[in-house]
Amino acid sequence: MEGLLAGDDDAVRALYARYGRPIYSLGYRLLGTRESAEELTQDVFLTAWRKAARFDPTRGRLSTWLMTIAHNLAVDRLRRETGVSRPTLVLVDEVPDAPGLDEEAVLVERDAAIRALSSLTEAERRLVGRAYFRGMTAREIAETDGIPLGTVKTRLRSAMIKVRKANEGKELL
């Protein structure tokens, strides 16, 4: 992180080598164009450099920190660009595996993601997808589906507890 803080080229390249692909993939799948995904990736690394001094490894993993930045920036953009059509979301367990392209740490994260997805019911998966990948608030989901806000919150929480359990499995690896 000291290298990133100083803006050292090698440090940025090392970070990109590990997380560039998942960040780009998140941008592409959420925003829908390669151009948007490239812009998002650049914004994420720039934001990471700016905020590097605030990263505290005792409070969380680097991957959590970086992907949270990526998700926040992507959702900001989704909400800002209302009316733009978005692609159908394609998740990792819906396509053939592409081995050998990512580092071990990312493969571990992806395995945890697959476990998390498989632990969800179809309804929970759709719900999490709308909240996390489409940036919809619980209130928006409740209004769209015509169900009480409290019900949406409870279901979201229940789904995230399952995702968290899959994440605990990752800690053991």
Next chain:
Amino acid sequence: MTCTAVRDRLTERVLGGLSARDATAVDRHLAWCAACRKEAGELERASATLAFAVASDDPPEALEGRVVETVRRSVADRNRRNAPTPRRSRLTLVAALAAMLAVLGTGWGAVMANRAVRSDQAAQREVARTQSALERFQELVTSLEFSDPENEVLLGSLNPAKTGGGGGSALTLVSPTIADMAIVLVEGVPDDLREHLPLTVRLRGPEGALLVGRIDGDGLDDSGAGTVTREFGDLTGYDTVIVRDIGGRVVLRGSMQTRATVTSPSP
């Protein structure tokens, strides 16, 4: 906000679905509550796992170079700006901006909304004065350190929290390359409020509230105007100004919203 209320919102917080107001309230609680912070940390890790759940795509090969170049350029800008800028010029700029906010008098909300009264001679003079101030303000905003396109300058109006008088303006500068800064001007402080000084000015943001400064009797002029300024490490997301009297009652409140791309009001 209680622990129960915070726990109720944590899932939405990590999914990015809370309003800015609720997110700020939750973050303020997390700043001091270790138990809720632990819960939030676990949910945040779970949420980040979902980021790896999308199907993978290969970025173009040239993207790595562009990322490195983007960071390199920002580093160079920071170094260039940090090196030659004497602190004195920065303080001069701060003083000038504070004075400019004071000159604008009626507050940025009305100015930006272009609601100046236009019907008589006095109104014409008011428009001319405002226009002149805006032009000078624009020059300041785009000069020196403020010319960095990475910087974000936000403006806001302060309004009375309930009944009562007074108002004000606020400006924050968020920069990746230099210290962030806040300038808050209160104005038209009514006589009854003068009995409850000092006024405490804070900025609320993702990690709680930051003290900008206090305004006591000596800090107010005859018209009831006073200014506080302060530099900060990082003002990202600090978008609410709260002014309290000595009893802790909120007397003025405002949101930082308007980007300082200043347009002159039409005559």
